Amino acid sequence: MSRYSRLLLVIMVAIVSGRVMAQEITPTPDPCPTPQISNAAASYYIGLGNALFSRGDFSGAVVAYTCAIEQQPDYAPTYVSRGYAQASLQDNEQAMADYNRAIELDELLTSAYNNRGTLYTRLGNFGLAINDFTLVISLSPEDVTAYHNRAVVHAAEGNYELAIADLEQALAIDADFAPSYAALGAVYSAIAAQQYQQFVELRGDNAxxxxxxxxxxxxxxxxxxxxxxxxxxxxxxxxxxxx
Amino acid sequence: MRRQLALMGLVMGLAMGAPVMAQDTNPPPNCPVFQGEADGIRTSYYMGEGLAYFNAGQYNNAALSFSCIVRVIDDTYVPAYMSRASTYMRQRDYQRAMEDYTRAIELDGELIAAINNRGVVQAALQEYEAAAEDFDRAIEVDPDFIAAYNNRSILYALAGEYEQAITLLEDGIARSGIDRVLTQYRDPNRAADAPAIPFDPIHANAYALLGIMYSAQALEQYNDYLFLSNQQNGFFPDERIQSAAGALESRFNFEMRLDDGTWMLVARYDATAGQ
Structure with missing residues (x-):
């Protein structure tokens, strides 16, 4: 693999996995904060977790989602949210467990497959990632994120034509989906890198x-x-x- | 509804003359989460989200979360009005805060946190008569609600009615029992290892305010003396009094001023006590 190709692979994985913050330690769940309202439903903690996640407090979000799960253990979307927070903390194992649990509870939950697919991508399991994204597309043919993410996996595998096709499909569904433009640019950069490599092979390293x-x-x-x-x-x- | 109030010991940094915002005429916010679910689930979600934003100091986001409740889900949900009012107060948007406290009072006429805090907001807006009515009402609803005594005394002082302020503060001190705590601590026979006597710092605050009132009264007397000295040739005022008056004048113009809201006590609303 050439230097350009390796660089592009890193970029692709970063795009597909979202912005990842460096965190080394998985937090020990704190006791659940007492809700500041009476008769709080599990959704109270989900709201808490989402707000914490949005400001980059992934550990706090994991705690809040865990509280929601304790209160309502059969609600699949919370596992997806917690899984994503775990993934943001680089805890791939816990994230995978949460995505799998969500799918056990609701086998049609596309967000679980989408996020698991991104995790598979990060782990280099491109085949499993493509399976998940393809499943999302079959369940929800207008899911722009699934096309986008599958395109990135294709690109990571060097299948640029397939990547371009998926990205164009994503943009056909939603012309304002900005990440696909960035990914498309990256794919063309990869193709450019291939062509430059070809030039170097023909003319020599010092040309x-x-x-x-x-x-x-x-x-x-x-x-x-x-x-x-x-x-x-x-x-x-x-x-x-x-x- | 039971009302358990925990007072924020913190004083508010209310800036007088803050801009008054127009009434919210914006379209309702977009609140897609848990759409189609029961109101209780959606309300819980947005309260959790809003409180997390509030605690993080993200007040615009917090206000949006609470607005989802009162403008989209349930326009009778008092905790959301109270929380949004707190948010607006942090943003020094006193007009909106007052509107939310007013709505909370409409929904629960004896909600003392709303009554007291609206008084604080009215004072920030320099609506002193309306503020006084709110503090009087708070004392009427709950005569043991000491913060309202303190707040009302400040308004008396701002009107130059120091005697009323002092009387009210002494009334509050007697009612809170902080004077008995003081007596016990000062008892010369009290053992060195005697257990601490718990008390609410808010109650002790009344002594600080009493000191301020007496200082303000002292300044009045000094100024009377200095005024007389100016009326007669050959009457040279004592320099020590001039100096003392100058020092007090300066303090009441700066760090000890009573009209900047920093001595007002805001009641924290405990939404777990009812609803």
Missing amino acids: LLPAGTPIEVLQAVDEGMRTGDYSVWVALQTAAGAE
Whole structure:
């Protein structure tokens, strides 16, 4: 695997798994905070957990979701929420257990498959990840996240055409789904890396790229789109008989 | 509804002259979580979410969560009004806070936390007569609610009615029993290892306010003396009094001023006690 490809793989996994915060220690669940309202339903703790999660307090969120689960152990979505919080704490084992438990309780719960798929991706189990995303798509054909996530796994496997197809499908469903544009850009970057690699193989390691390094080309293309300066493309042309 | 009030020992940093916000005419917020579920489930969710945001200082988010309850799910749910009012107070949006406390009082006319806290908000808005009515009402509803005595005494002092302020504070002290605690602690026969006598710091606060009232009265007397000295040639005021008056004047203009809300006591609403 080339340097570019390895870099792209890391980027893909980061995209598919969401932003991950570094945490080393799984928290010991604290006692559940006493609800500040009477007759609080389990959903009180889910609300608490969601708010804590949204501000990056994943440990606090795990505690809150655990309290909700203690109060209502058969409600599958809470396991998904806790699983995601566990995954954000890098506790893959607990996260997987929670996703599996959610699926046991509700085999049609697409969020559980979606999140488990992202976890499989992070763990490098691409086949299982694709299975989960494909299952979500079969259960919910308009699930833009599932197409997006499956595309990223395809990309991580080097199947760029399949990745592009899934990303285009995601954007066909929701043209405002921004992550798919980022992923599409990354996939084209991967294809670019492949092509540059091909150039190096033909010309040798020390050959100069005709329009500069890949980053310089990208910058020049970006600037050219804004200014109309097409000189970067001119640099890529080759005189007849030059090869 | 049972009312158990835990007073926040903290004083509020209310800034006078804060901008008055217009009444909320925004469309109801989007509240998709647990849509279709029972109101109790949805209410619990948004209370949990809102309180977590509140505790984290994310007041805009907290207000949205509580608004989901009162504007979308259940417009009679008092804890959400009380919590949102607290949120608005933290944001110094006193107009909205007052509206929420008023709504809570409409729903529960004897909810002392709402009555007292609305008084605090009215005072922040410099609506002193309305604030006084609220504190009087709080004392009427619960004569043992000492915070209202303290708050009302501040309004008396702001009107220059120090005697009434002192009388009310002494009444509160007698009612709370903090004077007996003081006597016990000062008993020369009290053993060094005698167990601590528990008391509410809010009750002790009345002594601080009494001191302020007497200081304010002292300043009045000093100023009377200095005023007279200006009326007659050859009457040179004692410099020590000039100095003492200047020091007190300065304190009442700055750290000891009574009109900035910092001496007001806000009651914490305990939503677990009822509903």
